[in-house]
Each structure stands twice: as structure tokens, then as C-alpha cells.
Amino acid sequence: MTTFPDAPAAAGIVETAIRTRRSTIRLAEPAPGPDELLDLLAAAATAPDHGQLRPWRLIAISGDARVRLGEAAAEAAPTTDLAERIAVKHLRAPLMLAIVFQPRDHPTIPRWEQLAATSAMTTTLLLLLDARGWGGVWFGGPHPDAPQVRKHLGIGDGEQLLGYLYVGTPVPGDGPRPRPAADVRAKLTWLGDTDR
């Protein structure tokens, strides 16, 4: 049997948080408010980020603002039926966080590294929300590139909407879902000595 050195206690807590996190789709009120969100964002902003460029910003959308965003997204739908369904999707959680990628021109830090840093921050935020008992899920969102949505949210030239974190309180009774174990053996190539 494979053994590993004893890990510090904190490592166990972190590992449990990572292994038990699940995306939550059924979300009810309440959701975190501005102070808690800023606190969590400060923690999420510690994710790996070459040059600490923080090439991202978030837009929090709650209450009636979700209705107005839903209307903007619905305008981009090709049919009335789809438009109605798209508008309703914006009400699936009490809080939506639009993840806006803001790449900068940089002499040594390419765009792909900045996108990776934004993804790392977002994943860390999702994990932190889950660890605090909030539910959340990252969805691309209906028509994130539609001009109506970009205009409504004030997405600037050169910025990209990377979808939304839908955030709220997990609906009672929707207990934790077991996660099938991933077989990652084929995902690792090891070059060099494995005697360790």
C-alpha cells in the first residue's frame, strides 16, 4: 500500500474542502452580501497570478438587477420561447457574479497566463464559498458574448465575460452528492526517477 508522510492538520482541512466541494444548482436565498463577498474575494485573489496583474473584475447582480440582465440576454435569443427560458435562468440564484476577464498587454506575461490566473481565482472563490456553506456553480451563461449582454453589463472592448458564478444557499434536502472517483493515472506522465 502506498504511504505518504504525515500531513499537517491544516492540510487535511484543505483537502477535505477540495474533495467534498460540489457545484450546487438549486439555490435559494440568502446569498453573501457585499462585505462577505469582498472578504472572500480578497482570499480568492491569492490564487497563482503571474505578476499579480489581477486581470479580472467581478460584477455582482442581485434582486431586480437579475431581471434586467435576463431581459438583455433574452433579446439575443432567436425565438420567443427561448427568450422566456433564458430570462428565467437569470433567477435561478439570488446572486450572480459575472466574471470579467481583463487581459492586459504585457511584455512577458502572455494572455493565456492571465486567463489561467483568472480561472484559478474563480475556482478558489467557488471553493471558499462552498467551504463557508454557500452553494455555487459556474455556468457559461446564456449568450455571454451577445452585444445586448455586453452593453448591459458594461463589458469593455478587450474584456471578455467568462460566464457567471450563481451563488446562494443550497436547498435543504439536496444533500451532498458523492463524487465518482476520477482515474487520473493516464493523466500523469513522469519523466525521470520514480524511486522516492
Ligand SMILES: Cc1cc2nc3c(=O)[nH]c(=O)nc-3n(C[C@H](O)[C@H](O)[C@H](O)COP(=O)(O)O)c2cc1C
Ligand atoms: C467556465 C465554466 C463554464 C461552465 N459552464 C457550464 C454550463 O454552461 N452548463 C453546465 O451544465 N455546466 C457548466 N460548467 C460545469 C459546472 O460548473 C460544474 O463544474 C459541473 O456541473 C460539475 O459539477 P462539480 O463542480 O460538482 O463537479 C462550467 C464549468 C466551467 C469551469
